[in-house]
Amino acid sequence: MTAPMLEIRNLRTEFATDAGRVTVIDEVSFTLNRGQVLGLVGESGSGKSVTGFSIMGLIDPPGQVSGGQILFKGEDLRTLPEPRMRALRGNRIAMIFQDPAMTLNPVLRIDTQMIETILAHEKVSKTVARDRARDALGMVGIPSPEERLRAYPHQFSGGMRQRVAIAIALLHRPDLIIADEPTTALDVTIQAQILAVVQRLARDHGTGLIWITHDLSVIAGLADRVAVMYAGRIVEHGDVDTVIRTPRHPYTHGLIGSLPSRNPRGQHLKQITGTTPAIAALPQGCAFRPRCARATEACLAAPPVTQTEGRLLRCFHPVTEGEAA
Amino acid sequence: MTLWIFQRLLQAALVALAMAALLFLALQLIGSPVETLLPAEATHEERLRLIRDLGLDQPLHIQFLMFLKGMVQGNLGVSYVFKEPAVALILSRLPATLELALFAVLLSLIIGLPLGLIAGRRPHSLTAQTIMTGSILGFSLPIFWVGILLIMIFSVWLGWLPSSGRGQTVMVLGVGWSFLTWDGLRHLILPAFSLSLFNISMVTRLTESGVREAMSSEYVKFARAKGLAPRRILTVHVLKNVMIPVVTVVGLDIGTTIAFSVVTETIFAWPGMGKIIIDSIAALDRPVIVAYLMLVVLMFVLINLVVDILYRLLDPRIRLQGE
Numbered sequence: 001m002t003a004p005m006l007e008i009r010n011l012r013t014e015f016a017t018d019a020g021r022v023t024v025i026d027e028v029s030f031t032l033n034r035g036q037v038l039g040l041v042g043e044s045g046s047g048k049s050v051t052g053f054s055i056m057g058l059i060d061p062p063g064q065v066s067g068g069q070i071l072f073k074g075e076d077l078r079t080l081p082e083p084r085m086r087a088l089r090g091n092r093i094a095m096i097f098q099d100p101a102m103t104l105n106p107v108l109r110i111d112t113q114m115i116e117t118i119l120a121h122e123k124v125s126k127t128v129a130r131d132r133a134r135d136a137l138g139m140v141g142i143p144s145p146e147e148r149l150r151a152y153p154h155q156f157s158g159g160m161r162q163r164v165a166i167a168i169a170l171l172h173r174p175d176l177i178i179a180d181e182p183t184t185a186l187d188v189t190i191q192a193q194i195l196a197v198v199q200r201l202a203r204d205h206g207t208g209l210i211w212i213t214h215d216l217s218v219i220a221g222l223a224d225r226v227a228v229m230y231a232g233r234i235v236e237h238g239d240v241d242t243v244i245r246t247p248r249h250p251y252t253h254g255l256i257g258s259l260p261s262r263n264p265r266g267q268h269l270k271q272i273t274g275t276t277p278a279i280a281a282l283p284q285g286c287a288f289r290p291r292c293a294r295a296t297e298a299c300l301a302a303p304p305v306t307q308t309e310g311r312l313l314r315c316f317h318p319v320t321e322g323e324a325a
Numbered sequence: 326m327t328l329w330i331f332q333r334l335l336q337a338a339l340v341a342l343a344m345a346a347l348l349f350l351a352l353q354l355i356g357s358p359v360e361t362l363l364p365a366e367a368t369h370e371e372r373l374r375l376i377r378d379l380g381l382d383q384p385l386h387i388q389f390l391m392f393l394k395g396m397v398q399g400n401l402g403v404s405y406v407f408k409e410p411a412v413a414l415i416l417s418r419l420p421a422t423l424e425l426a427l428f429a430v431l432l433s434l435i436i437g438l439p440l441g442l443i444a445g446r447r448p449h450s451l452t453a454q455t456i457m458t459g460s461i462l463g464f465s466l467p468i469f470w471v472g473i474l475l476i477m478i479f480s481v482w483l484g485w486l487p488s489s490g491r492g493q494t495v496m497v498l499g500v501g502w503s504f505l506t507w508d509g510l511r512h513l514i515l516p517a518f519s520l521s522l523f524n525i526s527m528v529t530r531l532t533e534s535g536v537r538e539a540m541s542s543e544y545v546k547f548a549r550a551k552g553l554a555p556r557r558i559l560t561v562h563v564l565k566n567v568m569i570p571v572v573t574v575v576g577l578d579i580g581t582t583i584a585f586s587v588v589t590e591t592i593f594a595w596p597g598m599g600k601i602i603i604d605s606i607a608a609l610d611r612p613v614i615v616a617y618l619m620l621v622v623l624m625f626v627l628i629n630l631v632v633d634i635l636y637r638l639l640d641p642r643i644r645l646q647g648e
Contacts, residue, residue: 056550058546058549058550086552086553086554087552088552089549089550089551089552090550090551090552090553091552094550094551095547095550097543097546097547097550099543102542102543102544103543103544103546103547104544104547105544105548105562105565105566106544106566106640106641106642107565107566107569107639107640107641107642108561108562108565109641116551116553116557116561117551117552117553120551120552120553120554120557121552152641152642154641154642165547168551
């Protein structure tokens with residue numbers, strides 16, 4: 001068996017604050033193969049975006065990736081000098097951001113922003129780069145790409161802008177795309193279109209995809225595997241069908257139980273009580289303990305990772321199969 | 326675009342008209358020029374003739390129309406002191422002031438932009454903090470004091486640069502320019518620098534805050550995720566966004582710089598409009614004062630127009646639909 005394309009081992013990222021160093025993500029481990037889609041799910045502040053930026057090497061001071069390994073095709077990205085990391089970024093590893101209104105530079109034309117991406121990694125003429133940019137726009141379903149190349153970002157709708165961002169991410173046929181909530185800022189219909197585009201392109205090119213979202217319903221239709229993050233740690237990780245059908249961690253269980261489609265009509269929606277703890281003041285032991293109905297004395301210690309049937313779990317009292325979801 | 330420029334020109338004309346009305350009213354407050362013009366031993370007949378010649382016997386609204394007519398014809402009377410047409414007198418001094426002001430603005434960009442970029446890129450570094458503290462000095466030190474200090478250091482102690490006058494000039498388009506000769510350029514440096522000190526500080530601070538804002542923006546993060554070199558991000562992605570407020574403020578400031586070159590011109594004996602307006606105010610030389618003020622108004626209006634156009638070229642978002 002060959003080594004996976006991406007293997008994250010015990011990744012830890014810390015931020016220096018006035019109150020000392022705060023660990024934002026810790027013990028994050030997962031693997032991703034070529035053509036696979038991993039859904040990274042969690043609430044705001046659970047550390048899923050930080051995980052994405054850590055892989056990209058785009059954590060700025062006062063933040064710092066302080067532990068673990070990011071093995072990309074067998075090479076630890078953390079040990080790469082910045083120029084080599086820059087050569088990978090946008091080339092082998094690309095990223096799509098959350099808000100398409102903010103990611104494109106408002107004062108530069110689309111062709112400028114696309115061509116510079118090509119020229120940053122390849123020695124080709126501007127004409128060739130321009131042709132490739134036009135083809136990429138066509139590939140993500142932008143009508144009359146030749147004309148649209150000369151447009152400015154504000155002349156596009158939100159969905160179209162996100163398509164442009166996706167086209168930019170695809171320019172070099174990357175091995176890995178990290179998509180940080182790319183459909184959150186869009187209408188539901190546009191969301192579905194974007195999902196279809198990305199899914200098709202990732203499958204056609206064998207691109208590995210990390211899809212960061214708080215929307216479990218998106219993950220259910222898109223991902224092969226899912227990792228649920230809570231307070232900077234992955235609490236449950238496994239095949240998407242298994243995890244969504246039979247969630248074992250009380251947090252995942254609560255998330256899925258709170259989906260409107262899972263709740264009978266006319267009743268109050270189920271919810272997880274309480275709020276996400278501040279990352280600087282995590283409760284002792286299991287971070288979910290104060291919100292968890294199943295918590296006991298044992299949960300005052302950090303739960304170890306257990307592995308059953310290809311599923312990783314970080315809980316002392318997992319929900320068993322027999323209980324109602 | 327053409328229609329838009331036409332509309333802006335119309336607005337400009339209205340502003341000029343309003344300013345002319347204000348100026349005319351202000352002139353009424355200063356009082357009659359008759360006393361300044363007449364010799365002490367003038368007879369009553371001489372006095373009446375002068376009043377008639379100046380049109381001061383007409384009702385006020387007729388006087389205002391005559392004033393406007395003269396303005397449109399470029400005739401604002403003859404200087405009492407120099408016995409020359411006032412407009413021609415001011416215009417003959419305009420190139421010297423323009424040269425000084427434009428050179429000062431150029432300096433503020435050449436010095437201010439790089440300083441702002443350096444400070445904004447690493448806002449917590451010692452270099453950045455030194456630059457930002459220095460810029461406060463540039464804001465708060467009075468121009469006349471800086472001018473005198475510069476003369477003392479570079480002219481008196483070091484003897485590197487001349488302290489007054491324009492030096493050797495070259496005639497181009499029938500006007501003498503200093504910056505085309507080495508000697509003239511040396512004369513230009515000290516006054517231009519002291520005039521630009523405020524602008525340097527302003528451009529530095531504007532650029533710094535613009536760069537800081539842009540560096541933390543999503544589009545810069547996206548540009549980094551595309552694998553672009555830091556240099557390209559700074560000089561293309563960041564700088565083009567930062568230039569929008571800088572061009573606006575600097576453009577508007579050209580007018581102010583011209584109007585306030587008065588102090589600098591006085592200190593460095595720079596023979597521009599500022600010097601002549603001070604002399605004219607002292608002598609109550611009404612036509613010259615009027616000519617100067619109207620010229621400044623026109624210049625402000627024109628510069629505003631140019632800035633608006635530049636602004637549109639820089640920021641595609643405010644260009645009109647259908648262009």
